[in-house]
Amino acid sequence: MSDKDAAFVTEITPQSDDFSRWYTDIIRRAELADYSPVKGSMVIRPYGYAIWELIQQALDRRIKKTGHVNACFPLFIPEGLLKKEAAHVEGFAPQVAWVTHGGEEKLEERLVVRPTSEAIIGTMYSKWIQSWRDLPVLINQWANVVRWEKVTRPFLRTTEFLWQEGHTVHETEAEAQAETLKMLGVYKDFAETELAMPVLEGQKTESERFAGAERTYSIEALMGDGRALQAGTSHNLGQNFAKVFDITFQGRDKTLQHGWQTSWGVSTRLIGGVIMTHGDDSGLILPPRIAPYQVVIVPIPRGDWKETVLPHARRMTEELEELGIRVMLDDREEHSPGWKYAEWEMRGVPVRLEIGPRDIKNEQVMLVRRDT
């Protein structure tokens, strides 16, 4: 196959030519996401969203297993609340979207569309926490947030993105620090186990620290172009927010104390990380745990295949599904087997099963792995 043919076949720029272009080509060709009419905002298409749902499910299990529960806080935050924590507002003010009107009426107080939820959650926590017996508070939320970024890239940095943000309050500084590192560990294990994405964990420098945090830790993944990608962060907030949002409790020693907080999050950026960690010039390579289809079955349409091959392929599909495996039976007649091979390789399906009349006769099946 000549280079020209290869280019035609995949329509994907080779990594060695232009890694960034390769990245955006894959997203478009594999139908993970598409650009929207809203500047900097992308549409996550069904195939891409299915990956996010699998990431959510797997991570949500881990978050709950470590004692956290889910809740949902408002999208809008009153300007005054965001401004309470000085470092926090300074860090986020340049990239918040403002709501100034309700219908035709100008608002008395402007609202920000949440860039992160420390302010609104801290405000609520101050109402809910009275005693050391109320601690720890271990809440997570799955949400969308908005940051008015000047430069955007699909999945890696978009104006609006999906994420989870955990917000906890503890009795002591040591407990908060332990929680911060525990969740960093959860992220590391999640990235390496579910996403097959090796990461390096460590503490961020002062300039990279989360606005308002005492300490910020992150997991960093290595991309195919040799660059690092911040794939998740865990912050020890100390008492910074507790002091301005008045999160106090009466301690075991009967004195009034401020809570010790953490917050931690990962976002749809993880999908970008997966693409850049595993993908090759033929397209996407998806780790089986988060692959919308783990197996694609391609029947060979020959002779009386509809009476022989197809029923067999359907039975195989059912049997695999009973085992909990996500299967795509591609029995479309408008595409040739060769076309389907290339298509599903491009979309990163881990395993392909080819089954034709010969296989039925010989009681065999052709299996091809995407990652080899």
Added chain:
RNA sequence: CGGGGCGUGGCUCAGCCUGGUAGAGCACUCGGUUCGGGACCGAGGGGUCGGAGGUUCAAAUCCUCUCGCCCCGACCA
């Protein structure tokens, strides 16, 4: 936000320099033959050239402004 590049059917692009109101390949629709690595033949549908203004008898083409996208840098999940 600084530097660079680019906006022409769904996609990739040619045409622009040397103005004369649009082409190719792929994709799509219909019919037929095919199908073990992106099949082939025939017949079709679809764009007024990112947007606005200007120059001109005439603008995809020249000028101005503007919007958007991509890459590098700075910043961020």
